[in-house]
Amino acid sequence: MTVSTAIARLNAADPDFARHLDHLLSWESVSDDAVNQRVLDIIKAVRERGDAALVEFTQRFDGVDAQSINDLILGRERLELALTRITPAQREALEKAANRVRVYHERQKQDSWQYTEADGTVLGQKVTPLDRAGLYVPGGKASYPSSVLMNAIPAKVAGVAEVVMVVPTPRGEINELVLAAACIAGVDRVFTVGGAQAVAALAYGTESVPQVDKIVGPGNIYVATAKRHVFGQVGIDMIAGPSEILVVCDGQTDPDWIAMDLFSQAEHDEDAQAILVSPDAAFLDRVAASIDKLLPTMERAEIIEKSVNGRGALIQVRDMQQAIEVANRIAPEHLELSVADPQAWLPHIRHAGAIFMGRHTSEALGDYCAGPNHVLPTSGTARFSSPLGVYDFQKRSSIIFCSEQGASELGHTASILARGESLTAHARSAEYRILTQDKGN
Structure with missing residues (x-):
C-alpha cells in the first residue's frame, strides 16, 4: 500500500x-433530498406500526433474522454476561475510565435554590433530572464503548431514572465491550436496533421501546437526519x-x-x-x-x-x-x-x-x-455550545411565591407594563392582588 x-x-x-x-x-452536514425523504418515511412507519416496523427495518438494513421485537431486546443479565466475556485488562480499563468520568461529572451537579425577599416573596429555581434518556450507540465495526460511558454516566449522575440504549448489530455482530460498558455505566435497557428507526422509536415510543425525553449519542447521516426531525418532540444533544x-x-x-x-x-x-x-x-x-x-x-x-x-x-x-x-x-x-x-x-x-x-x-x-466528557461541539459550534454534561440531563423550573404584600407591590409594576402592551387581562389579574391601602399609590 x-x-x-x-x-x-x-x-x-x-x-x-x-x-x-x-x-x-x-x-456541510446537510442531508440530500433522498436521505431526507427516506428518513421521513422511516419515522412515519415507526410511528404508525411501532414494533413491527422496527423488526422489518432491522431485517432489511442490518441483515438480522429477527422474528419479533423480543429478539431485539437485551436484558440486564446479558450485559452482565458481557463483563465476563471481555479480558480482565479490558474490564479494569473500563471500570477505571468509568470511575474517572463519574467523579468529574459529580462536580457538575446543580442544586435547587431559593431566596426570600424582605416582604416574604420567595424566588428560586428547582433542578429536576429528566425521567428517561435515550442513548444511540453505533454498532458493528464502528463500536465505541467509550461513548457509552461518556453518554450514560452523566445521565445517571444527573439522576435520570432510566437510560435506554439502542445499538445496531449488523449481521448479528455484537460488541461485548459495548455491552460491558453499558453494564458498568448503569444502562437500564438495551434494544439492538439502529438507524433512523431507532431514533424514531426513542422519540415517539413503540409497544416495547419507551418514549424518552432526550436522545444523545453519535450516528451516521441517517441518525443525524432523524435527530433533526424529532427535535422538539424530544431533546437532542447536538448534530455533530x-x-x-x-x-x-x-x-x-x-x-x-x-x-x-x-x-x-x-x-x-x-x-x-x-x-x-x-x-x-x-x-x-x-x-x-x-x-x-x-x-x-x-x-x-x-x-x-x-x-x-x-x-x-x-x-x-x-x-x-x-x-x-x-x-x-x-x-x-x-x-x-x-x-x-x-x-x-x-x-x-x-x-x-x-x-x-x-x-x-x-x-x-x-x-x-x-474524566471530562468527549462529546464536544464541532464545526465551530464551540462559539456557543459546551461539552455534554450532567446539565444536559437536568432541567430547571423557576419558583415564584408572592406574599400578600409582595403581590401588591409587584402588581403596580405589572399593571403598568401590561397596559403598555394592551394586555388588559394581564393588568387586571395583577391589579386584583393590590391591597386596598396601596391602590392609590
Whole structure:
C-alpha cells in the first residue's frame, strides 16, 4: 500500500489567508433530498406500526433474522454476561475510565435554590433530572464503548431514572465491550436496533421501546437526519460534524508526538480535520516530515491520508498571540496547547470544546479516561455550545411565591407594563392582588 501526504500549508501573513481558512473549515452536514425523504418515511412507519416496523427495518438494513421485537431486546443479565466475556485488562480499563468520568461529572451537579425577599416573596429555581434518556450507540465495526460511558454516566449522575440504549448489530455482530460498558455505566435497557428507526422509536415510543425525553449519542447521516426531525418532540444533544483537532505548538514538542496527535483525529474518517498552528516554520517542516515517516506505519493509513490531504493544514503564524487568535477563529472541538506554559495562554482561549494543556496531555487521553466528557461541539459550534454534561440531563423550573404584600407591590409594576402592551387581562389579574391601602399609590 502506497500512501503519501500533501497537507496544505497556510501562512497567516498572506493577504488571502482568511479566505483559505474559511474554505478549509467549511463543512456541510446537510442531508440530500433522498436521505431526507427516506428518513421521513422511516419515522412515519415507526410511528404508525411501532414494533413491527422496527423488526422489518432491522431485517432489511442490518441483515438480522429477527422474528419479533423480543429478539431485539437485551436484558440486564446479558450485559452482565458481557463483563465476563471481555479480558480482565479490558474490564479494569473500563471500570477505571468509568470511575474517572463519574467523579468529574459529580462536580457538575446543580442544586435547587431559593431566596426570600424582605416582604416574604420567595424566588428560586428547582433542578429536576429528566425521567428517561435515550442513548444511540453505533454498532458493528464502528463500536465505541467509550461513548457509552461518556453518554450514560452523566445521565445517571444527573439522576435520570432510566437510560435506554439502542445499538445496531449488523449481521448479528455484537460488541461485548459495548455491552460491558453499558453494564458498568448503569444502562437500564438495551434494544439492538439502529438507524433512523431507532431514533424514531426513542422519540415517539413503540409497544416495547419507551418514549424518552432526550436522545444523545453519535450516528451516521441517517441518525443525524432523524435527530433533526424529532427535535422538539424530544431533546437532542447536538448534530455533530466530523471530529477535529487543533494543535497550537511553540515548536518545542517532539514532532513525532504532534504528528501522531493529528493522526488521532484524522483516523476517525476521511472528513475529520487535523490542523497544526505554530510560529516556527522549521518546526512545521519537521512535523510534515514526521507525518510522511509515520503514516505508512498506521493501521488506518488510507483514511488518515485522505483526511490530512483533504482537510488538514499546517499554519504558520507571526507569534503565539496570533496562534491564539487563529485558534479562537476556528473554535475547535479539541484544542491542544502544546506549549511551555499553557496556563499563561488559557485566559486568552475563548472558543474550544476541550482544552488539553501542555506537551504531555494528548487528546486521546480525553477521549477515553481523563474524566471530562468527549462529546464536544464541532464545526465551530464551540462559539456557543459546551461539552455534554450532567446539565444536559437536568432541567430547571423557576419558583415564584408572592406574599400578600409582595403581590401588591409587584402588581403596580405589572399593571403598568401590561397596559403598555394592551394586555388588559394581564393588568387586571395583577391589579386584583393590590391591597386596598396601596391602590392609590
